[in-house]
Amino acid sequence: MMIEDIGILGMGMWHGPAVPHAQAPPTASGRAVDDPWSGTFDRDGTFRLLGLTLPAARYPRTLAAARRATRAPFRGAVRRRVLPADVPVSAAEAEAADEALRHAGTPTGRIGALLVQSTVPDSPYPTNAALLGHRLGLRATATWALDGACAGPIAHLTTAPSLIRAGVAEYVLCVQSCAFSRVNDPGVSAFLGLGDMAVAFVVGHKPGARIVTAWSADGSSHSATATAARKQGAGPERDGHAAQWRLRLTFDHTLQPAVLKTLGRRLRVVTASVLAGARWSVKDVALFVPQQSAAWVPAYLSEELDIPDGALFHTYDDYANVGPVDIAVSWYRALSEGRVHDGTRVLAATGGAGFVYAAAAVRW
Template sequence: MTRAAVLAGLGGCLPPRLVTNEELAARLDSSDEWVRSRTGIRQRYMAEAGVLTSDLAVGAGSRALKSSGDPHVDALVVATTTPDRPCPATAPTVASKLGLGHAAAWDVSAVCTGFLYALASGAGLIAAGGAERVLVIGAETFSRILNPADRSTSVIFGDGAGAVVLRAGDPDEVGALGPFDLGSDGEGVELITVPAGGPPPDGMDQGPAPEDYYFTMQGKKVFWLAVQRMGQSAQTVLDRTGWRVEDVDHLVAHQANHRITRRLADEIGLPRERAVSNIAEVGNTAAASIPLALAHAHAAGALTPGDRVLLTAFGGGLTWGATTLTWPAVERS
């Protein structure tokens, strides 16, 4: 009998410190108008010293488990670019803090596409019979890897976490995830990257420059690649699901930039007003962006059971992906 992963719980978590455009503009050659016009962002949240990615993941995960009505899962997948440590993975720490016992726990690293890769991992585990319930979390403290002097990146990103609980179910029931499309292109590794990191290369006379430990992005090239790859991936899963573009009630794309989201909607032929957006309130939260957008839209009552939802993302690697989902009745956490 075919098994499918069904969305059964949802939760989000933001650190308490709110950072406005005006606060950043005070130390950068920028302004609130400049940031809003180019990104659509007016504020973001940043973790204070001592707040770890695992802490935000626990906040989102606990809310998702409460929303699902059952605190037990067989596995946990954490998507993050900013783990607590390079080694070991952050997921076992999160599992321990959540009281998940000896559940399987591992990290996925695909930058802004990380949540979709993690979602596919959890769905695949359920489909293969390896788990009945899986908690999937996207969590980031991206502010820790930003160059505070770089206007092009420091105004874009924020910290946060979002999570969903998946349970085994029937492919035809409301809440079941549809087919996935995932891709990568390592030729674009330098477009979205932290140049330094890990053990030093053999034969190096000196270490990397201090700025090489910060996140960098070639924005103009990324813009068009993101639109192209997400558009292609979205169309692929629509075809596999048997949906027409006009059947889609909500597009939930990675919240990278409001211009990218609007251009993507145009690219696939979907009215812009069907694109869910929370980037103005939280900024780009990388792997946390899609589940946070879902959590905020659900809390606002914008998602109705039976709505057809298209998820898609693009991130460093380069990586991209998409899937479909018919929205279920989910308790608000």
Template sequence: MTTQSSPETRADQPVLTVPEGPRHARIHGVGGYRPERVVTNEEVCTWIDSSDEWITQRSGIKERRFAREDETVIDMAEAAARDAIAMAGITPDQISVILMATVTHPYQTPAAAPLLAIRLGTNGPAAFDISAACAGYCYGISLANDMVRAGSAEYVLVVGVEKLSDFTDKHDRGTAFIFGDGAGAAVVGPSDFPGIGPTIWGSDGDNWDKIMQKESWTGLRGDMTDPAGGAVEWPNFAMQGQSVFRWAVYSIAPIVDKALAAAGLTAAQLDAFIPHQANMRITDAMIKHIGLPENVPVARDIAETGNTSAASVPLATARMLNEGEAPHGGLALQFGFGAGLVYAAQVVVLP
């Protein structure tokens, strides 16, 4: 029998040269974008048989933002990204990688990230989309942290953006009031101190049907219009609300405990809690679960933005910093969870 020597035992084996990255990474800047149009519960109730009181009690949502018909995920992502880049104090050509977390870019290819790279005037960075729905931004922060620390990127732009109004069935009483549009972004780069804690993430594919696209893309072509120039009906999202609520409150709430433990912190040491803006009652249940002190600010943007999926965590982060609700340089626990079903949590130092 012929045997081959492994690379470790071959004296003549060339040694690969690999980049050496910094020991740590952190978020240097964040930005957010909310479309101009405000859609109130009263307007939603012209589409479905409901009331402002019922919607508020069930979800905590009072209003949401809808993008213009001609406003794309790339338009919104660009606005958020430029704010994040400005806060980070870098130029677009310093960005090595763009990660775009979205499930509402209406094309499977090309991805949205390379198109954003062109808009921003970057110098041909690696660019790709992440399809992890509401956990997509937290997934992106974890990947960016690893890229910077490994030396494969200097600065990574992470964007969470959704135009969920295009994928919402306005006559579905169970989902018509939930979703909104928006974008949030962060720039991750080298640091001389730990700025991003270990990510606790995972998936529960057995429950894939709890949040899903009702129809496939079969038959949709080109610019999503029919030959006569009329709009094609886009696929809509469906959700089993009670099942998702139970999953979030009882099955994955312990993930926040693990993220805190992995970072070597307690809830009392946090300066902010920024969970995915899915439902106010889910947020309240998580606060109770981790025993969060009353003085720690909590993101409750869902009241004004609705559920913006991948955009919700960075959008809330940018607002809390801009309004002084959360301190610059403070410790924030961020947690994304949703369709897949997928989840990710990590503690970060706010820029």
């Protein structure tokens, strides 16, 4: 279903300090990193990675990005953001939200709903939604934690118009964050390409704006990417539970190949659905914003989905993989750089841990 005359009015982000790869060691622990994501190249240029085979003739931009990534300390990123240890995630979320409200010209008192996805919140439970509302001074506001994994921005953009149409809110503030550095294991390959970020946007009535979204899900590979609790040290135990635990991001390399091999096919399905709903052809797409789970993935998805040359836009070089903030931080940068303005046709597509697959066709 097409949502008409509701759209994004303003955006903001957390402007944390950049950490160039020259200023940080490849691993915090000094241990060698097990990196099955580096891939290999055949003599004819074919790229092979975890069961995925990409011929050079079909995927030239993907292979060029993959070659650059194999020589870079952060798997192709030039720099990334790391949340300082003394800064709560909710503070970064509040900074992004404040900027989004300013850019939208929307007073805090007119926000009727707050949707928050804190991938690594200040506490596992309760998560950050109400705390962020408190930081922003929101009181009589529907305040929800809404998690769409790496499709979080699309989940929020799907839900916010419904709240507006139902009369729950005139304006909806949507916030997504990740603090991967706080659950990242420096001994695994993901450490090299994960960053921290928070982005926010305000949704409200906007004449001429259009939104179409589509979704699918497959939980059979749920544990391919997960967060597990690990015991730290040999502290005392009580009632059979260890006294000290730490959450760690984990990757199951027996399941990851299946996820990777089906990513393109699954995103073709949801992308075809939103293009049909928006009554666009792929040639109408002015800007394509995909997930950026690795340096070569944006190029791969643009070639897999036959996106027109010049339409691809991503921010992996500056932020690395920021998971559920990938899409929104690229929207923010595209706006800041003048790549997006009212009327621009923007396509977004992503697969998210769990696994969910989503696409959005947005006439800005």
